[in-house]
Amino acid sequence: MARHKSPPGAVLLKRLHSMEGKPPAGLALMLISLSVLPTSTVDEEFWEELDEFLLDYKTRYDGELYELSLPDRAILIKMTEHTEVGMISDLKVSTLRLIQQYFPENFGMVDQARLLRTIELGFRLPNAIKFLERYENQPGKTGEKAMEMRGLQDEDIKLVLDVNRKVGPQKFKEIFVQSQMMADIKPDQEPEELMREYFISMGALKKHVFPNVELRGTGNLFNQLTITLDKVLVQAFDDINPGRKACSINMNVESVFTKSFEEFINKGGESALANIVFEFRQDNILQQFDEFQIAANLIKSKGGVIAVDAIFPETVGLVNLDKLGATFAKIFWRPGAEESLPAQAAEIMKMRKAGIIFVIARLDDETGVRVGQDLGITVFQGFYIDDMLKGKT
Numbered sequence: 001m002a003r004h005k006s007p008p009g010a011v012l013l014k015r016l017h018s019m020e021g022k023p024p025a026g027l028a029l030m031l032i033s034l035s036v037l038p039t040s041t042v043d044e045e046f047w048e049e050l051d052e053f054l055l056d057y058k059t060r061y062d063g064e065l066y067e068l069s070l071p072d073r074a075i076l077i078k079m080t081e082h083t084e085v086g087m088i089s090d091l092k093v094s095t096l097r098l099i100q101q102y103f104p105e106n107f108g109m110v111d112q113a114r115l116l117r118t119i120e121l122g123f124r125l126p127n128a129i130k131f132l133e134r135y136e137n138q139p140g141k142t143g144e145k146a147m148e149m150r151g152l153q154d155e156d157i158k159l160v161l162d163v164n165r166k167v168g169p170q171k172f173k174e175i176f177v178q179s180q181m182m183a184d185i186k187p188d189q190e191p192e193e194l195m196r197e198y199f200i201s202m203g204a205l206k207k208h209v210f211p212n213v214e215l216r217g218t219g220n221l222f223n224q225l226t227i228t229l230d231k232v233l234v235q236a237f238d239d240i241n242p243g244r245k246a247c248s249i250n251m252n253v254e255s256v257f258t259k260s261f262e263e264f265i266n267k268g269g270e271s272a273l274a275n276i277v278f279e280f281r282q283d284n285i286l287q288q289f290d291e292f293q294i295a296a297n298l299i300k301s302k303g304g305v306i307a308v309d310a311i312f313p314e315t316v317g318l319v320n321l322d323k324l325g326a327t328f329a330k331i332f333w334r335p336g337a338e339e340s341l342p343a344q345a346a347e348i349m350k351m352r353k354a355g356i357i358f359v360i361a362r363l364d365d366e367t368g369v370r371v372g373q374d375l376g377i378t379v380f381q382g383f384y385i386d387d388m389l390k391g392k393t
Helices: 009-017 044-060 084-102 104-109 121-136 154-176 202-208 220-235 253-257 259-271 282-287 289-301 342-353 367-374 383-389
Strands: 027-033 064-069 072-078 116-120 177-184 192-200 247-250 276-281 305-311 328-332 357-361 379-381
Touching: 009 064, 009 072, 009 121, 027 084, 027 121, 044 064, 044 072, 044 084, 084 104, 084 116, 116 121, 154 177, 154 202, 154 220, 177 383, 192 202, 192 220, 220 253, 220 259, 253 259, 253 289, 276 282, 276 289, 276 328, 282 289, 282 305, 289 305, 342 357, 357 367, 367 379
Parallel strands: 192 247, 247 276, 276 305, 305 328, 328 357, 357 379
Antiparallel strands: 027 072, 027 116, 064 072, 177 192, 177 379
16 A cells, blocks of 8 residues: 655645634644654565544545655644543544554653644644644754765764764864753743753754654664764863853763763862763653762762753652752743643742742743742743743733
8 A cells, every 4th residue: 555645744844834813713733753763674564554644534524635755754633621631632542553563662752742742723723833843953854955864873983073073072062062051030020041051963963964863752762862972072172161050951861971072081180070960861860860879979079060851740749859869840831831830839849948949941821830930940941932932922
C-alpha cells in the first residue's frame, strides 16, 4: 500500500495566518511528534500504519491532517469541553499502541509532552504561528525543504569535533552557541535579568552540520553526542563568557568526569565555578545517582551551584530536591500545566521553604508566569520571556 501524503507544514502555516484576528471557536491544533524514536531504521509498513490510523482519526472527527516532516504530523480539529479529553486520549492510545508494536525497547522512554501537544487556537493562535514559523525554518522539513533523513551515526559525533577544530572556538561560538535569559518577574514589577543560559543549538547543528540527520531518537548515540557537545562547550566557555559572569549551562553527569571538564576547572583556580549554575536533567541524575553525588560535591567545592533540570509539572515532589543539594529546580511548562502545576502547590511550598528556587522554563505566553507567581515562583525562561525582555510584549 502506497503512503498517503498529507499537505505540508507550509500549507498549514498559510491556513493559520488566514485566521489571524478571527480564530474559529473551539478549533485546536494537535501536534504529534515521533522524532524521539529511531524512525530512520523502521520499514515502510510503520509509516503506512501511522497514515492509516491518522487518516481514520481525521475522518472520524472531521479534522485536517498535515505532514510537517516524516515523523511529525499536525491535525487541525474542532473540540468542545465535553469531547476534548476523549479525543486527546483516543489519539494518544493509538499512537502508543503503534510505538509498542514497532519500538518496544523505546516505549518507556517516550516523553508524553513531545508525543502530543495541543494548542487551543482561540487563545493561542499567535503561539501556534510562531511555533510553525520556527519549525519550518529548520532544514529537513516538508515542502521545498524536504530531504531524505537518516539516523545519527558514530562518524557524525567525530564530525562535530572536526568542525570545532577547523573553525576554532570564536567562530564555533558565533555559529553554534546560543543563549537565553532567565528573568526574575515579581508581581506588578518590571522583569529583571537574572542570568543567561548558554547552550549549543541543535537547530544550528542541523542547519550547518547535519541537514539530513535525525538527531533525536537514536538512543545512546544521541547521549554520546550531547556528552561531546558538553566537552566542546566547556572548551570554548571562556570565549563564550569572558570573565565567567553569572550564567548556567546544561550538562550530563558523565561530562563532569572528562578531561575537558578537568581543564575547565584548572583554568579558574579555587573558585573556578563561582557564578555558574550546572543544570543536570532529573532523569540523568537518577540514572547516574552515585556519579551525580561525586560530581555535585566537586562542583560545589569549586563554588558552583547545582540545578535539577527537566522536571515536569506532574513529577514535582517525586524527587527530594533538597537532598540532592540543588539550589535551582527547572520545571518545563507544557500543555495542561496550568491545571497540573497548582495541584503541586504544597510540594512547591515545602521545597521553597527548604531554599529551592524554582524556574519555569519553555514559556510561550503569559499563562505560565501568572500560574508561577500564584505559587510563589518568580523566575522564568522561554521565548515569551525573551520577547518581554526585548520589550515586544
